[in-house]
Amino acid sequence: MVSEQEIKQLVIERLKTLPEEVGMSIGSKGDFNKNEIIAHVEKGDDIGQKIVEVEMNFLRGLKDGMLYET
Amino acid sequence: MKHSLLVTRPNFDLTTRYISIWAKKIIALAEEKGSAVFDLDKNRANRKEFESIIRKKEPSLVFLNGHGDYNVVAGQDNEELIRVGENEKLLKSKIVYALSCRSGKILGPSSVKSGADAYIGYDEDFIFLYDGNKRTRPEQDKIAEMFSEPSNQVMVSLLKNHMPKEAHKNSKQSFARRIKKLLSSQSTALESSAVRYLIWNMQHQVCCERYVIIN
Numbered sequence: 336m337v338s339e340q341e342i343k344q345l346v347i348e349r350l351k352t353l354p355e356e357v358g359m360s361i362g363s364k365g366d367f368n369k370n371e372i373i374a375h376v377e378k379g380d381d382i383g384q385k386i387v388e389v390e391m392n393f394l395r396g397l398k399d400g401m402l403y404e405t
Numbered sequence: 406m407k408h409s410l411l412v413t414r415p416n417f418d419l420t421t422r423y424i425s426i427w428a429k430k431i432i433a434l435a436e437e438k439g440s441a442v443f444d445l446d447k448n449r450a451n452r453k454e455f456e457s458i459i460r461k462k463e464p465s466l467v468f469l470n471g472h473g474d475y476n477v478v479a480g481q482d483n484e485e486l487i488r489v490g491e492n493e494k495l496l497k498s499k500i501v502y503a504l505s506c507r508s509g510k511i512l513g514p515s516s517v518k519s520g521a522d523a524y525i526g527y528d529e530d531f532i533f534l535y536d537g538n539k540r541t542r543p544e545q546d547k548i549a550e551m552f553s554e555p556s557n558q559v560m561v562s563l564l565k566n567h568m569p570k571e572a573h574k575n576s577k578q579s580f581a582r583r584i585k586k587l588l589s590s591q592s593t594a595l596e597s598s599a600v601r602y603l604i605w606n607m608q609h610q611v612c613c614e615r616y617v618i619i620n
Binding site (some may be wrong): 352 | 473474530604
């Protein structure tokens with residue numbers, strides 16, 4: 336069982352590999368550059384939790400074979 | 406069949422700037438097909454004009470672009486255009502696509518209950534990646550294009566007279582094709598990240614018609 340902290344760290348490590356110029360729009364929550372995204376994940380606020388939720392969704396999908404269904 | 410199309414395109418921050426530009430392709434396609442297009446861009450994306458065009462022109466298709474939440478879709482400067490319990494009845498007999506966060510959850514079903522033919526939207530946040538070097542020229546942003554194409558597929562299909570549930574299905578297939586392409590190539594870190602958000606958007610696009618929600 337992977338802990339939430341481990342998932343958070345995994346997300347941060349992956350985000351660090353993104354090109355510096357990449358940004359992310361999360362609807363009305365705003366738009367963020369790479370460093371801001373990482374900071375939100377580290378902080379664990381609403382935006383950070385959303386990024387982690389997307390990652391968890393992806394990992395669960397892999398486990399459930401979602402990508403073979405699409 | 407020729408449609409008449411109402412498009413709302415607020416443009417006051419990065420997200421609305423991007424989706425406003427994405428919608429231009431749909432406007433061009435609609436005009437090419439001979440549809441009447443009512444384009445409420447920037448300051449015209451306000452409640453007064455929105456309600457007026459809906460009442461006077463009775464468009465068959467409504468394409469909403471803007472920020473939103475479970476109960477609401479907004480226009481310029483986040484002025485509320487349509488809200489559950491206030492004016493969703495205006496969408497009666499219309500097919501709606503909302504490129505907006507979350508409105509597919511409550512506003513969508515509520516609109517259909519109030520007489521809309523169908524409401525396609527997202528029941529969670531719509532997320533996209535973009536190239537920071539292109540933020541003032543969204544039309545040249547190849548990163549964001551990975552997200553705009555599958556989204557726009559809904560309107561492309563509707564303009565080709567597909568049924569709403571087919572348009573929804575076609576859009577999801579477009580997301581899936583993009584995801585598979587990214588996974589099957591030698592994925593860069595960027596592409597690998599993009600896959601997560603494409604899957605998220607694909608999974609959270611919903612189509613509500615005749616009291617049935619199709620995921």
